[in-house]
Amino acid sequence: MPEVNAGTPILEARHFSKRFGGTLALDDVGLMVEAGTVHGLVGHNGSGKSTLIKILAGYHAPEPGAELAIDGRTVRLPLAPGRFRALGMAFVHQDPGLIASLTVVENLRIGTIAQRRLAPIAWRDEVRHCERLLSEFGLSCDPMAPVEALRPWQRPMLAIIRAVDETRALLRQSGQGGGLLVLDEPTASLADSNVGQLFEVIRRIQATGFGVLFVSHDLEEVLAITEQVTVLRDGRVAGSGPTKGFTRDDLVRLIVGRAIPPTAKTLRDEARPSEYVAEVRGLTGPGVRGVDFSVSAGEILGVSGLIGSGFAEMGPMLIGSVPARQGRMRLGSESVNLATITPAGAIAAGVCYVPGERLREGCIGELTVAENVGLPVLGRFFHRGWLHRRALAGHARAQIARLGVRPADPLLAFETLSGGNQQKVLLAKWLQLEPRLLILQEPTQGVDVGAREQIFAIIRAFAGRGSSVLCLSGDHEQLAALCSRVLIFRRGLIARELVGPEVTKERIAHECFGSDIPSAA
Amino acid sequence: MNVSGPTSPPPLKSPAGRPRDEAVAAAATIPARHSGFGQFCHRYALLFAWAVTIAIFGVVEPDSFLQIQNFTSIFNSQAVLVVLTFSLVITLTASEYDLSAASVLSLSAMLVAVLNAQLHVAIGWAILAAFAAGILVGMINGVLVVVVGIESIIATLGMGSLISGITLWISHSNLISGISNILVTYVIVPQFFGISLGFVYAVAIAFALWYFLTYTPLGRQLLFVGRGRRVARLSGLAVGRLRFGAMVAGSFLASVAGVLYAGTSASADPNSGDSFMLPAFAAAFLGSTSIVPGRFNAWGSFAAVYFLVTGIYGLSLMGIQVFIQNLFYGGALIIAVALSILVRRAETREPDIAKEGN
Numbered sequence: 001m002p003e004v005n006a007g008t009p010i011l012e013a014r015h016f017s018k019r020f021g022g023t024l025a026l027d028d029v030g031l032m033v034e035a036g037t038v039h040g041l042v043g044h045n046g047s048g049k050s051t052l053i054k055i056l057a058g059y060h061a062p063e064p065g066a067e068l069a070i071d072g073r074t075v076r077l078p079l080a081p082g083r084f085r086a087l088g089m090a091f092v093h094q095d096p097g098l099i100a101s102l103t104v105v106e107n108l109r110i111g112t113i114a115q116r117r118l119a120p121i122a123w124r125d126e127v128r129h130c131e132r133l134l135s136e137f138g139l140s141c142d143p144m145a146p147v148e149a150l151r152p153w154q155r156p157m158l159a160i161i162r163a164v165d166e167t168r169a170l171l172r173q174s175g176q177g178g179g180l181l182v183l184d185e186p187t188a189s190l191a192d193s194n195v196g197q198l199f200e201v202i203r204r205i206q207a208t209g210f211g212v213l214f215v216s217h218d219l220e221e222v223l224a225i226t227e228q229v230t231v232l233r234d235g236r237v238a239g240s241g242p243t244k245g246f247t248r249d250d251l252v253r254l255i256v257g258r259a260i261p262p263t264a265k266t267l268r269d270e271a272r273p274s275e276y277v278a279e280v281r282g283l284t285g286p287g288v289r290g291v292d293f294s295v296s297a298g299e300i301l302g303v304s305g306l307i308g309s310g311f312a313e314m315g316p317m318l319i320g321s322v323p324a325r326q327g328r329m330r331l332g333s334e335s336v337n338l339a340t341i342t343p344a345g346a347i348a349a350g351v352c353y354v355p356g357e358r359l360r361e362g363c364i365g366e367l368t369v370a371e372n373v374g375l376p377v378l379g380r381f382f383h384r385g386w387l388h389r390r391a392l393a394g395h396a397r398a399q400i401a402r403l404g405v406r407p408a409d410p411l412l413a414f415e416t417l418s419g420g421n422q423q424k425v426l427l428a429k430w431l432q433l434e435p436r437l438l439i440l441q442e443p444t445q446g447v448d449v450g451a452r453e454q455i456f457a458i459i460r461a462f463a464g465r466g467s468s469v470l471c472l473s474g475d476h477e478q479l480a481a482l483c484s485r486v487l488i489f490r491r492g493l494i495a496r497e498l499v500g501p502e503v504t505k506e507r508i509a510h511e512c513f514g515s516d517i518p519s520a521a
Numbered sequence: 522m523n524v525s526g527p528t529s530p531p532p533l534k535s536p537a538g539r540p541r542d543e544a545v546a547a548a549a550t551i552p553a554r555h556s557g558f559g560q561f562c563h564r565y566a567l568l569f570a571w572a573v574t575i576a577i578f579g580v581v582e583p584d585s586f587l588q589i590q591n592f593t594s595i596f597n598s599q600a601v602l603v604v605l606t607f608s609l610v611i612t613l614t615a616s617e618y619d620l621s622a623a624s625v626l627s628l629s630a631m632l633v634a635v636l637n638a639q640l641h642v643a644i645g646w647a648i649l650a651a652f653a654a655g656i657l658v659g660m661i662n663g664v665l666v667v668v669v670g671i672e673s674i675i676a677t678l679g680m681g682s683l684i685s686g687i688t689l690w691i692s693h694s695n696l697i698s699g700i701s702n703i704l705v706t707y708v709i710v711p712q713f714f715g716i717s718l719g720f721v722y723a724v725a726i727a728f729a730l731w732y733f734l735t736y737t738p739l740g741r742q743l744l745f746v747g748r749g750r751r752v753a754r755l756s757g758l759a760v761g762r763l764r765f766g767a768m769v770a771g772s773f774l775a776s777v778a779g780v781l782y783a784g785t786s787a788s789a790d791p792n793s794g795d796s797f798m799l800p801a802f803a804a805a806f807l808g809s810t811s812i813v814p815g816r817f818n819a820w821g822s823f824a825a826v827y828f829l830v831t832g833i834y835g836l837s838l839m840g841i842q843v844f845i846q847n848l849f850y851g852g853a854l855i856i857a858v859a860l861s862i863l864v865r866r867a868e869t870r871e872p873d874i875a876k877e878g879n
Contacts, residue, residue: 321755344757353755361755364748366815375745375756378738387736429756 010035010071010178010211011056011089017063018051018235025051026062027235033211033228035178038202040226040243041215044255044509048235049215053182057091058083071177088179090167094188094307096159100148105130107147107158111166137161137204153194156186157201164205178209186214187221188308199225217306219251219513233257252513256506276330277468278351278437280318283327283338287313289492291327295437295468300459302479302503303472305489306512312356315441315472319346319353331436347376350436354426356445358419362426365415369405370396372414373429399428404454420451427458438462439470444478456482476508488512563864567811567821571828578835585838593715595830600708600719601626601782602804603826605797607730608774609805610817614734615767616747617666617673621681622775622801625655627794628688629779634789635691638699648704648780655776658684659769667765688791698788708784719781723823726774731819743767744816799850804829807857810864829853 011033018026026048033039043049054060056068061078068075070087084091098107105123106113108130113121130143139157141150147158160183167179183202187195202225206212216222222229223243230240231254239246239254276294283291287310295301305311316322318329320341327338329351336349346353355361363372373396374381381392396410403424405417414425423443430438443459444452459482463469473479479486486503488496488511496511562569578586585591605626612619629651636647658680665676708719734740745753746763754760778797783789807829808822809815829850836845 319755321751342757343755344759347757355755360749361751364745364752367744367748371741371744375741375758378741382738385736387738387741389736 008035008072008178009033009069010180011213012067012069013052013056014067016052016055016066018048018055018060019063024235026055029232029235029237031213031230031237031240033180033213035211036206036209037227038206038212038214038225040222040229041213041232042217042219042222042229042251042255043232043238046234047232047255049232050184051235052232053091053184053213053215055079056084056089056182057081070180085167085170086174088167088171088174088176089182090163090179091182092156092160092163092184092186094185096156098147098155098159101146103144103146104134104141104150104158105143108133108143108162108165111162112169133161133165137164137201139201153190153197156190157198160186160198160201160205164208164210167210168208178211180211180213181205182213182215184215185217185307187216187218195221217513219248222251223248231255248514252510255513256509277332278470279330280338281328281330283314283317283324283329285313285317285324285327285338286322287492288317288324291492291494293487293494295470297466297468298463299485300463300469300471300483302483302486302508303470303489304474304476304479304486304508304512305495307474309489309512310492311472311487311489312441312474315353315355315439318439318470319343319351321353347433347435351439352430352433352435352437353439354430354441354443356442358422358426358446359415363414363422363429366413368411369400369414369417369425370410373399373410373425373432376429376433395432396428399432400425403428403431403458418448418451419446420448420455423447423451423455424458427455431458431462435467437468437470439472441472442474443471444475452478476505476512479503479508480505490514563814564812567807567824567828571824571831574828574832574835578831578838582835582838586835590715591834593711595827595834596720597709597711597715597717598785599826599830600717600723601778601785602797602800602830603723603823604726604778604781605775605801606804606808606822606826607726607819608771608778609801610730610734610808610819610822611743611774612673612767612771613805613809613817614740614743614747615764616750617764617767617771619662619677619768619771619775620674620798621658621662621677621684622771623794623798624681624684624688625658625772625775625794626779626782626797627789627791628658628684629655629776630783630789630793631688631692631697631779631791633704633780633783634697634700637701637704638697638788644701644704651780651783652773652776655773655779656769658776659772660765662772663765663768666768667761673768685791692789692791694791696788696790700783700787700789702787704780704784705787708781719785722781726777727819727823734816734818739763796846799847799854800826800829803850803854803857806861807853810857810861814864815861825857 009032011031013029013031016026016029016031017024029048029052031041031052041049041052051060055062055066056079058079058081066077068077070089075087079087099110105127109126127143134141134143137157139154139161141154147155150158160181164179164181167181171177171179187198190198202212202214214222214226223246226243228241229243229246229251231238231251233255234257238257239250277297279294281292287308289310291314293301303311303314313322317324317327317338320338320343323340324338329336329338331349331351334349336345343353359365370393374392377395378387378392381388381395393410397408400410401408405421405424405428414422417425440459444455447455456478459469459471471479471482480503483503484500486498486508487494488498488508490512495514498507498511605622608622609619612622632651632654633644633647636642636650637644642650662673662677662680665671665680666673709717711717734744742753742758743763745756746758746760750760779794782793804822804825805817807825809817810821811824812818812821833846833849836849
């Protein structure tokens, strides 16, 4: 590795491997972060980024042969969970883990306070400490204000400052040098205009001698803030070195693993509007800014993007569980206002939504398959004052058998099924209504390979009967397999529309990361 | 989550004496690895426990306990508790706690007493007024819980105290007797084989509740609302209206229990409801471990009430003092809830499956 920065290595990981079942999630990966530098870690979903971080956090044990040195000292692996703190490492995840109703000072000092028993808390000293801390990192807010009163962009910064402060206190106790801060997608919840403020905080942290591992999808940010960068692909290091030596296209090529596929001339879909089954106009809401698109009969339209790009936020807005600020959806001859629609109204209009979180949003785990499948059609089985439960169970059995749920026993509790079978039950719950527009969110998350293909077949067969399907997914391979048209979101807008031969896994990934290839213009 | 081992339950035989559909419902809640015999034991454990209790007291106190009139008096006098328990079954199915139910019982009984015995309003109108009061309280609870968004346990705690105040106020803190004999005749006077109409009403309401929870789409929807509001909402259910309706129906049933109380004692005591609160919760939770295990249900609660009351009655015959009631009901509540949690954990093998946080 070229020596550009003379900083001492704060973290040196060598020969990190991790096997999950038959697949190698990490394959002999090395990573070195120097004190006082920001090191970017980039890669696709499933490239091994999170596995690597989880090994450092002590959540996974690496395969034998892995070596880890922190601040020059060798550390025995696997790390016990929580051990990273004593080693001077701090992790800040996308969810900042703050308690919104408590004050800034309480949130900042909660870790310190939690370690005391009966020693009185000198609140005045705590406040003074916090004021010093906030001004050190250039965050101007009142320490006595509740966190919910802060601006949204200040909250992740508060979490970062807290992590640094706690780590410094621990390092001071143990007399060690520099620490390591791991930031996992810290900008995902920030608007463009606030990223600069976060960078300012990171620069100040860097100046205190911390090494920063900056994990992000956003290549522009990585190019802007990091000195070194490591690209992971399929569990291996695809490239590593000083950030200056890479252009954005270099990084994309390393992430995707192939030269950028040639751009076919974009065939604007000029289908006659009457063929569109569903037309969304001006959808604006949390994370989405004025989006227009249409889905034709029999089409499976894919929608993808990076975390925080807004594509995933569309599902709840289209079904009305999260209110949109404005927007209309035309379904056939009906037009619904997306700012006021409720799930019941959307279902009545012929829209069904299969959420990504099966057990939290899809079905009730402890109730039976028959009860879960039957919920939307209870009215059909209620005659002359009686719910015909045996007929309902029979109906559920037929529905799940048609979709290949095994065992096709409607009396089992939903939660006892495997992930793939749960997903099929969830599809059965909604497909029986024969919706005009079916919205799928991450339809094969946590589903094994065999069931994945079966679910694809179910979705294709459904679209083949003339209905429209909208598939919101971060799984590019799945979109390439299912869709002939994919919309790519960036920063709340549709940045690209890929059609026909352009719809490949690599191309989708490439567009998600943003691209400056001239032919796209 | 992949389940290994047997995944299909053996075909279910309906246990004798139970409608087949209920067997289906029970089977539905029990994961597959339970044998038919295990299911049977689980569903009827409470009835076995009741039989064992009767047998024990029959042996210990053969002369005083095993008398027909003991049982008829237990059946007759506890209709009030049964109906109050049903009120909780409805609200608990929607995952709401109605702590004001016992106060509604007192208010309703007191309204009948004040209107009929003091103001000489016809008994029929007095009863209707009591029902109306129950519905009104339920609507206020519903507004507080659904519209304003207060946790039901807090909103109904406050409402309960507020209603108790009103009850004390309209009664001037006195016991009021002299309620029309018509009501007494139609509630507690034994009509046939020593059984009074009050018990018949309780059985009729049990049937109605069983029908509602098992055979109407509304009952099924209420169950989904209680188990996962987010799932229910995404499935297109009117979650707010269902919760509101549950609060009103629960409060209405509590006022029915109050009218039965007035008829049982021919009088109303401003604090009469207080002693019913804990027994009703204990019976509702204990009932949810049997007949349709894992769900608040009518017949399980019905059996639980009589199991608890039989125990207390037997103990009091043995000369054990009044404090035994508190010990018994409190202990039963804790054991019932602990049992249902432990059984569920053992069955699902997946402890602490994340419940919807609402």
